[in-house]
Amino acid sequence: MAEFIIALVQGILLVLLAPLASGIARWFRAKVHTRKGPSIFQDYRDIAKLLKRQDVHSNVSSRVSRIMPPLYIGCMIVLGMGMPMATRFSPIPFLADIILVIYMLALPRFFFALSGIDSGDAYAGTGGVRELIMGTLIEPSLMLALFVAAIACGTTNVGTMGQMVGAGTVQSPIAFVIAGIAFAVACYIEMGKLPYDEAEAEQELQEGPLQELSGPSLAMMHIAVPMKQVVLASMFVAIFLPFGSAVDLSVAGLAVGTVVYLVKMVVILVVTMVIENCVSRVRWKFVGHQTWFVFAIAVCAFAFCVLGI
Amino acid sequence: MQLFLISLAVSGVGALLALFTSKSEQTGKVLGCTAGTIASLFAIASGIGAITGPIQTTTAAMPFFAFSLRLDPLAGILITVISVLAFAAWVYGFSYFDDYKGKGIGVMCFFMNLFIASMDCVIAVDNVFWFLVFFELMSLTSYFLVVVEQNEASIKGGFMYFIMAHIGFIMITISFLIMASVTGSFEFAAFRTTHFAPGIASVCFILAFLGFGFKAGMVPFHSWLPMAHPAAPSNVSALMSGGMIKIGIFGIIKVGFDLLGASTPEMWWGIVVLLFGAVSSVLGVAYALAEHDIKRLLAYHSVENIGIILLGVGVALIGWAANQPLLAVLGLLAGLFHLINHAMFKGLLFLGAGSVLYATGTRNMEILGGLRKAMPTTAICFLIGSLAISAIPPLNGFVSEWFTYQGLITAAMTGDGIIKLVCAFGAVMLAITGALAVTCFVKAYGITFLGAARSDVAANAKEVPAPMRIAMVVLAVICIFLGIGAPLVVPALTQAAAVIAGQAAIDSASGAMLVNPVIDATISTPLLAVLLIAAVFIPWGIIKAKSTGGVSEEPDPWACGYYPSADMPLVANSVGAQVKMFWHPLYAMRDGLASQAPGYARAFKGIQNWAYKVQNWGDFLLVDPIAKFVDATAKLSSKLEGGDFRVYICYIVVALVVFLVLAIAII
Numbered sequence: 020m021a022e023f024i025i026a027l028v029q030g031i032l033l034v035l036l037a038p039l040a041s042g043i044a045r046w047f048r049a050k051v052h053t054r055k056g057p058s059i060f061q062d063y064r065d066i067a068k069l070l071k072r073q074d075v076h077s078n079v080s081s082r083v084s085r086i087m088p089p090l091y092i093g094c095m096i097v098l099g100m101g102m103p104m105a106t107r108f109s110p111i112p113f114l115a116d117i118i119l120v121i122y123m124l125a126l127p128r129f130f131f132a133l134s135g136i137d138s139g140d141a142y143a144g145t146g147g148v149r150e151l152i153m154g155t156l157i158e159p160s161l162m163l164a165l166f167v168a169a170i171a172c173g174t175t176n177v178g179t180m181g182q183m184v185g186a187g188t189v190q191s192p193i194a195f196v197i198a199g200i201a202f203a204v205a206c207y208i209e210m211g212k213l214p215y216d217e218a219e220a221e222q223e224l225q226e227g228p229l230q231e232l233s234g235p236s237l238a239m240m241h242i243a244v245p246m247k248q249v250v251l252a253s254m255f256v257a258i259f260l261p262f263g264s265a266v267d268l269s270v271a272g273l274a275v276g277t278v279v280y281l282v283k284m285v286v287i288l289v290v291t292m293v294i295e296n297c298v299s300r301v302r303w304k305f306v307g308h309q310t311w312f313v314f315a316i317a318v319c320a321f322a323f324c325v326l327g328i
Numbered sequence: 329m330q331l332f333l334i335s336l337a338v339s340g341v342g343a344l345l346a347l348f349t350s351k352s353e354q355t356g357k358v359l360g361c362t363a364g365t366i367a368s369l370f371a372i373a374s375g376i377g378a379i380t381g382p383i384q385t386t387t388a389a390m391p392f393f394a395f396s397l398r399l400d401p402l403a404g405i406l407i408t409v410i411s412v413l414a415f416a417a418w419v420y421g422f423s424y425f426d427d428y429k430g431k432g433i434g435v436m437c438f439f440m441n442l443f444i445a446s447m448d449c450v451i452a453v454d455n456v457f458w459f460l461v462f463f464e465l466m467s468l469t470s471y472f473l474v475v476v477e478q479n480e481a482s483i484k485g486g487f488m489y490f491i492m493a494h495i496g497f498i499m500i501t502i503s504f505l506i507m508a509s510v511t512g513s514f515e516f517a518a519f520r521t522t523h524f525a526p527g528i529a530s531v532c533f534i535l536a537f538l539g540f541g542f543k544a545g546m547v548p549f550h551s552w553l554p555m556a557h558p559a560a561p562s563n564v565s566a567l568m569s570g571g572m573i574k575i576g577i578f579g580i581i582k583v584g585f586d587l588l589g590a591s592t593p594e595m596w597w598g599i600v601v602l603l604f605g606a607v608s609s610v611l612g613v614a615y616a617l618a619e620h621d622i623k624r625l626l627a628y629h630s631v632e633n634i635g636i637i638l639l640g641v642g643v644a645l646i647g648w649a650a651n652q653p654l655l656a657v658l659g660l661l662a663g664l665f666h667l668i669n670h671a672m673f674k675g676l677l678f679l680g681a682g683s684v685l686y687a688t689g690t691r692n693m694e695i696l697g698g699l700r701k702a703m704p705t706t707a708i709c710f711l712i713g714s715l716a717i718s719a720i721p722p723l724n725g726f727v728s729e730w731f732t733y734q735g736l737i738t739a740a741m742t743g744d745g746i747i748k749l750v751c752a753f754g755a756v757m758l759a760i761t762g763a764l765a766v767t768c769f770v771k772a773y774g775i776t777f778l779g780a781a782r783s784d785v786a787a788n789a790k791e792v793p794a795p796m797r798i799a800m801v802v803l804a805v806i807c808i809f810l811g812i813g814a815p816l817v818v819p820a821l822t823q824a825a826a827v828i829a830g831q832a833a834i835d836s837a838s839g840a841m842l843v844n845p846v847i848d849a850t851i852s853t854p855l856l857a858v859l860l861i862a863a864v865f866i867p868w869g870i871i872k873a874k875s876t877g878g879v880s881e882e883p884d885p886w887a888c889g890y891y892p893s894a895d896m897p898l899v900a901n902s903v904g905a906q907v908k909m910f911w912h913p914l915y916a917m918r919d920g921l922a923s924q925a926p927g928y929a930r931a932f933k934g935i936q937n938w939a940y941k942v943q944n945w946g947d948f949l950l951v952d953p954i955a956k957f958v959d960a961t962a963k964l965s966s967k968l969e970g971g972d973f974r975v976y977i978c979y980i981v982v983a984l985v986v987f988l989v990l991a992i993a994i995i
Contacts, residue, residue, distance in 0.1 A: 030863065034867065070871065070874050070875045070876075070877075071875065071876055071877055072875075072877045073877035073878055073879070073880050074875065074877060074878070074879045074880070075879075075880045075881075075882075075883060076879070076880070076881050077881070077883060077884060077885040077886075078881055078882060078883060078884060078885075079698065079778075079779055079780040079885065080881065080885075081700050081701075081778060083778060086864075089864050089865070089867060089868035089871070090864050092863075092864070092867050092868075093860055093863035093864030093865075093867065093868075094860070094863075094864075096863040096867070097856070097859050097860055097863050100859070100863075112850060113841060113850045113851050113852040113855065113856070114851075114856065114859075116730075116849055116850065116851050118729075118730055118733045118734075119721060119730065119851050119856075121759070122719055122720065122721050122726055122729075122730075122762065123721055125718065125719070125720060125762065125763070125766050126720050126721065128766065129715065129718060129720060129766050129769075129770060132767075132770045132774075133770050133773065133774050133778065136770065136771075136774030136775065136778050136779055136897070136898055137774065137778040137779060138779075138885050139778075139779040139780050139884075139885040139892070139897050140885035140886055140887070140892075140897065141885075141887065141896045141897050141898060142886070142888070143885075144774075144779075144897055144898035145898060145902070147770070148767070148770075148771075148898065148902070148903050148906055149906070151763075151766060151767040151770055152767065152906055152907060152910055154763045154766065154767070155760060155763035155764050155767060155907070155910070155911070156910060158759045158760065158762065158763040159756045159759050159760050161759070162755055162756055162758075162759035163752060163755070163756050163759075166737065166740070166752055166755050166756075167752075169737050169741075170737065170740055170741050170748070173741060173847060174847050174848070174849065175733075175734070175737060175844075175847065175849045176848075176849060176850070230886065231885060231886065234875065234877050235871055235872070235874075235875040235877070238871070238875075239867075239871060304909060306910075307910045321748075321752055324748070325745045325748050325749060
């Protein structure tokens with residue numbers, strides 16, 4: 020029961036705090052531009068304003084467009100509930116299987132791209148297809164990195180992997196570390212931040228599939244996209260850097276775990292903010308070269324795994 | 329067993345009735361479809377009973393070869409799958425066959441009944457001779473269903489299918505004959521108990537694997553599949569893609585685990601199967617993405633899913649050879665479950681494509697679009713099928729792919745370097761396949777059913793009649809049930825897999841959980857579904873309550889300031905072109921592979937020409953000399969018989985004289 024409460028709190032806080040993450044990124048971007056910039060709470064104000072606006076859809080759109088934003092949020096809540104955050108183990112273990120997580124990310128992607136086509140807008144559709152192709156390019160790297168981690172830890176559960184790493188009983192540590200690097204890069208690409216925000220790469224594609232959304236639907240997507248980024252970062256932390264999280268349900272442990280988790284998230288946020296403000300967007304047709312490079316890192320990890328070191 | 333025999337009898341009677349009444353197409357259709365529906369219900373009952381029940385056998389003495397039948401769990405699974413599909417296809421046919429008026433509906437019902445009965449018989453017979461007879465009957469009847477349209481594409485597709493099916497048939501025959509010559513018996517029961525020498529077992533297995541691979545449509549023997557399956561009527565396509573190619577998988581499992589069950593399996597069998605599976609899955613989906621003909625797209629997806637099933641079977645063979653019973657059962661469970669799931673969602677999707685064809689008269693996605701408004705039931709069913717085949721949780725495709733991944737990871741954990749390498753290759757290929765399948769079905773569903781109509785046929789489409797909708801809804805409900813209700817289905821399947829692999833059962837499900845017992849990995853589709861529904865609708869409800877702006881569905885889509893027209897939105901080729909840009913190596917291989925079936929066809933033509941020449945040799949050597957001799961004798965005799973009566977009188981006189989002389993001499 021206590022685990023379920025933790026999971027529920029995680030899911031709700033994920034929804035409530037996701038705009039803060041994107042707000043901090045906006046604030047940081049303004050500082051890099053030497054602008055005064057909005058406050059870190061600006062995204063909450065934007066969302067509140069959008070919720071009051073009319074929900075406008077194009078005249079050819081169907082229920083797919085209507086259900087996509089809440090579905091996206093729902094999937095991220097479910098993933099957030101299963102992900103070990105303050106704790107080392109997963110609050111709901113059957114949601115923390117690596118294969119389930121990867122395929123659960125495909126569910127919102129399916130509807131995200133479908134809603135682009137559904138709007139009847141050529142640009143939104145193109146943005147959706149780019150999102151899907153990014154998925155095909157990055158999924159092999161994600162899978163191979165997690166495959167290596169699973170073999171090294173002897174389990175496919177994110178929480179159990181974290182426990183193995185915490186206890187130092189990983190079989191081939193070098194392979195595991197390299198897999199961690201590959202996974203981190205793959206996660207970064209999957210987050211859709213610069214230089215990989217390809218779904219909106221051209222002038223006409225601004226916002227990609229989001230461009231036909233408005234009002235509450237757009238507000239929900241403004242919550243959902245940073246949620247996905249936090250979920251991916253949490254997954255990386257839970258598998259590869261579980262140190263400091265609570266190993267049991269004691270109050271002190273949980274408190275320390277929460278603080279440590281927030282610190283890790285802030286560090287990751289800073290790293291991603293620095294990266295996205297230092298680079299320009301990759302040209303669409305060259306994205307494949309970079310994703311294959313990530314795959315090569317994952318293959319290295321696998322080679323070390325076969326060698327057993 | 330009785331139920332099974334009744335089903336065969338009903339199919340046979342239905343086939344004959346449909347044939348005899350084929351003058352009146354309506355009567356033929358109703359009789360054929362009704363008999364088919366009843367037969368499939370009997371077969372479902374017998375199949376489900378055989379999955380978990382004891383093995384039943386029966387033998388009828390025949391003058392030539394004993395006609396022995398055997399219903400074991402493997403046969404039970406296959407019979408159930410094919411019969412459920414057949415049920416949907418027959419119900420669908422009540423309306424769908426109307427589209428084929430004037431093309432001999434009664435004859436189609438005749439062939440379809442025979443086709444289903446012969447598939448059931450292939451699965452159940454326990455004797456080499458009858459297996460080959462029914463295998464051939466299955467190929468022939470389905471050939472006639474492929475060419476039913478009698479246009480150029482269907483005849484060409486049918487011919488390719490015919491050639492490829494028979495190359496496979498020859499390999500299977502050789503494999504069985506080798507086993508028969510070793511055991512001295514044509515009964516499968518004898519093979520089952522014989523320990524074949526390792527070399528012979530390997531030869532038999534590889535021949536059977538390749539031969540059945542032709543039937544299953546695995547890469548590189550797949551090129552007939554996208555030509556033949558789309559040409560058949562859509563409910564037959566559903567049966568072929570969902571059911572018939574599974575006979576190929578059935579054959580591989582049967583030869584590997586059952587007929588060679590007493591022999592020592594080799595590790596490399598599993599590796600070969602796994603590699604073929606990995607390549608098939610990724611190439612199948614890549615080629616599907618390049619298609620804009622909706623039925624060809626689905627046919628290529630069958631190649632992909634056969635690959636995924638083979639991944640599971642490969643893991644099972646590796647586990648068996650490595651003497652890891654848990655792994656063998658896990659792999660077999662993954663393969664069999666995906667076999668069932670693929671049959672259900674691919675059947676559903678082919679019926680959906682058939683409905684689109686029925687309503688619009690075209691299979692070309694480029695001129696469709698916006699069909700969801702006119703055809704809501706078809707659209708929802710097709711969406712469920714698309715989600716299921718894309719392995720989206722919590723639907724059934726995901727559950728079986730999860731077990732496949734678990735099998736690969738478990739095998740990699742326990743195996744040596746080569747096994748690790750092969751399994752990682754399989755897992756990566758499966759990941760690429762999954763992502764490409766999502767892309768492909770966003771395209772297939774989005775371009776066909778969403779957006780604005782791009783032609784008059786799409787704008788004027790109407791929802792299909794009730795029997796067709798019922799058939800689709802039945803399969804859609806089964807897809808959802810097999811996904812969310814997986815913890816109910818998996819224990820029975822695990823038990824069946826354990827019997828097939830000859831191992832003890834494993835705990836692959838407990839309560840609402842699905843478990844990989846080796847590494848204790850757990851998921852739960854029912855609980856996931858509940859959580860997902862709550863997590864989607866509770867926030868949505870809150871936000872809806874908070875938002876005050878209302879909803880508008882007035883404006884045109886944005887088009888950069890231009891007036892939006894129906895030509896602007898995305899079409900299927902624009903998706904395919906983008907994917908080709910990033911995955912061009914996969915498409916570069918395509919031409920080489922695609923030239924294979926025409927290559928076989930050319931070889932066949934060559935053999936035909938050679939045969940024309942050769943057929944005279946017999947005359948030269950045997951018939952001609954005899955003919956010449958007869959001719960010469962005739963000429964000689966014609967000199968004796970000149971036709972002049974005076975010569976005949978001379979003969980008579982000479983004869984009289986000779987007899988007189990003889991008589992005097994003797995006396």
